[in-house]
Amino acid sequence: MKIRRNDEVQVIAGKKDKEGKFQRGKVHRVLVAEDRVVVSGVHMIKRHTKPGRVRTQAGIIEREAPIHVSNVMLVCPKCSRATRVGFRFLADGAKVRVCKRCGEMIDKQ
Ligand SMILES: [Zn+2]
Known part of the structure; x- marks a missing residue:
């Protein structure tokens, strides 16, 4: 895997931000088996949850969903x-x- 946890990556596919640029973010999880990464603030999905035994809070929760590594590029910390x-x-x-x-x-x- 070329991408590792805590790397900064540039998203190169999908939605762009308000300024029309692809988003950058820090990798906070790598799913090696699926070739996917979770990038903070990128690819937010809304989950509608009901209160249950485990999760007491109901409502719409926004969280990141994994994206495929082919959709991100590593941002070089040097240049x-x-x-x-x-x-x-x-x-x-x-x-x-x-x-x-x-x-x-x-x-x-
Ligand atoms: Zn470089």
């Missing part, structure tokens, strides 16, 4: 542009992600 991700092996054998635009390593040592 802050949406980029494709490459991999590089370090001398000690560690595999790190690199930005395809600026060539910088994305993962901290």
